[in-house]
Amino acid sequence: MTTRTVGAVLLLSTAAAGQEAISVPAATMPSPGVFIPRVVTQLIGYSDPTTGESKVHGVQNASLAAGIAADWSVMLKFETSLNFDDRKSQHDPHLMFKHRFYRKDLGIISTERMAVYGGVEIDDNLDPFLGLVYTKIDGRWGTNLGISWETGEVANDGPPILAGHAGANLWKLQSSVLYRLFPEDYRTTSDHAWYATVETSLPYEENGDWEWTLGPGILYEGRRHAFEANLRLPVQQDINHRAETEWALAIGWRTLF
């Protein structure tokens, strides 16, 4: 990885100031007794490492987050491969806890929060993962910046496609910037908002593989429902142990009750 690449990612990450984007975590959570089910479908275009052929892999994530106390939440997530490229498998479920250990509300629409999250992928070994995320919202702008570590796993339905599926542990630096397109200013009757998003991610696997991805997105958030979509494209990659991502499209929905 070049110094220039790392510098560019860090600059983008720190310059950015959010709500929660589709792939990048945020220091936000449901309050006690509130539930958020969420479904995210990802289509990933990749270059098959054995044939060099371009293929599309699909992944369906379904999760349920619940607030269990002030600043504490728990989430259960299931991931399934979709049968676009003759691969269909049910991945092991993830159990995750999140604790928001810092928050400072600076104004009506101005706040800073930090949270730590961690959990296990529930298989025979209970593979752990941990992460830290900072969120800042100021008026129409929001930023999320996170770093995480997770145990590597081995894909059991064919050549590895996703970061962390080639057996090596995975480090990730992620950032998202959200800008509220509508409404320009909240009014008494405001009950929904549209955001433009930009997400960037730098996954580094302990086998030396890394890539830097960047992509635009859109988020609609109502009082109970939210819809989101994001396109992710690689800017730079050095991948030798799994398929190279060519593009990724994520579409999601979540609700609150």
Add this chain to the structure above:
Amino acid sequence: MKKQMLLLLGLCLTASCSNSNQTIETTDAPMPMDREIGDGLPQDDPTLITATSLALHIRGMSCPKCVTNAEIQLERLPGISGAMLDMGGGTFRIKVKPGAPVTRGNLARAIWVAGFTLVEIEELSS
């Protein structure tokens, strides 16, 4: 590395359980002293609310779903209804049933538990 991460995770979960025992369903519980609340109203204020219509001035509520989170926590208090937020002004308007055992501290705690900070309670009618 994996064992160290599991150990760290175990410590987090232990802390989670002990914390949740203290705070879940206890909107009267005092706020832990190590929390940063800015200029939020005290959560241990026992002063009973006598007005039947209030405006709650709130900080940090930045999105439509935040509003629903706060609305749910407020309406769980006995005698509170009709929570409506003016997002532009950061002001929740609520109705309080006469004689309801709601204190200023209860309101501050409910907003805190929802994830935000209550900075002022304005009595609109008594």
